[in-house]
Amino acid sequence: MFQTITNALRQAAFGAAALAVSATVAPAQEIRIGAMREGTSWYVFAATLEQMIEPILGANTVEVVARGGGVANPMVVQAGRAEIALSNTATAVWAMEGAPVYEGASAPDIRALVGGLNDVYIGVMARQAFLEARGTTDLAAILASDQPVRILLKPAGSSAVPAAEMILQALGTNAEEIRANGGDIVQVDTPQIPDILRNGDADIYIDTIVRGHPTITEVTLTAGMRFIDIPQAAMEVLSANGLGVGTFGPWFEGQEAPTVGANLGTVLIANASVPDETAYQITRTVIENAAAMGEAHAAWRAFVPENAWRPENVGIPLHPGAERYYRERGWIQ
Known part of the structure; x- marks a missing residue:
């Protein structure tokens, strides 16, 4: 490259x-x-x-x-x-x-x-093993469950952070409630993301996604990830805040069809x-x-x-x- x-x-x-x-x-x-x-x-x-x-x-x-x-x-x-x-x-x-x-x-x-x-999409991924354990790929259902979930984000300053907050809010939760339920919001710099997912230290990963993104490419090749659609309720909130509605891909390993995301x-x-x-x-x-x-x-x-x-x-x-x-x-x- x-x-x-x-x-x-x-x-x-x-x-x-x-x-x-x-x-x-x-x-x-x-x-x-x-x-x-x-x-x-x-x-x-x-x-x-x-x-x-x-x-x-x-x-x-x-x-x-x-x-x-x-x-x-x-x-x-x-x-x-x-x-x-x-x-x-x-x-x-x-x-x-x-x-x-x-x-x-x-x-x-x-x-x-x-x-x-x-196009720069806000996209949601989850570890395949986590989805299999939950028995669903529906993000709204995962967040509504009483089972804890660990969400991985980049630090403040990334556009993914306020977008993730909008998604959580639209689906009836927030960082405080996730932590109170035994889950966590994990925020780390980009170089740490692949190891955290490979080690199973986070369940869901929300980030900005472009074609050929090196970190997304690495985690999809090595961490057993699956892309999941952003639910309609969250897309409506993102759209109201100036993001475009659309789909991206398939661009990465394990992404078999276009994924619903929000375009920044x-x-x-x-x-x-x-x-x-x-x-x-x-x-x-x-x-x-x-x-x-x-x-x-x-x-x-x-x-x-x-x-x-x-x-x-x-x-x-x-x-x-x-x-x-x-x-x-x-x-x-």
């Missing part, structure tokens, strides 16, 4: 250099790209984008911030700790509106550059203070190098550039520089 990424970066850099010949040079400005830790699809995207836009913005002007996440990144951009960042579409909306997950904070100064980059979406956002010309060039570079993005990571191959501006894909207002690009292409009338 690393060789594939390296090749894609070289192709992206070559393409961006050619693009720079005909492009208006954007004002020199340091651009920090908020992503996630190394190895994630967002880090791969950010590293690829870095190679694409440096020929246009200038050498040593672009840096990838290898931390953050779907919930954190809108606030990272709002606070000026990154000029642009990847965000979930839903969390960008939550941040701009000051939703409860942000505990009184909001991000009124974030703007969209490119939406619809890839992915959007590249910027601070409103980013100069219009810079925002224009970044938007142009992403759109016109979409194929290189797809080569860097399978998650980006379904991106449809002409839909990148649509309200359902960006969630928040477009940056004026991005809007100018889409109008020039004739996609916004």
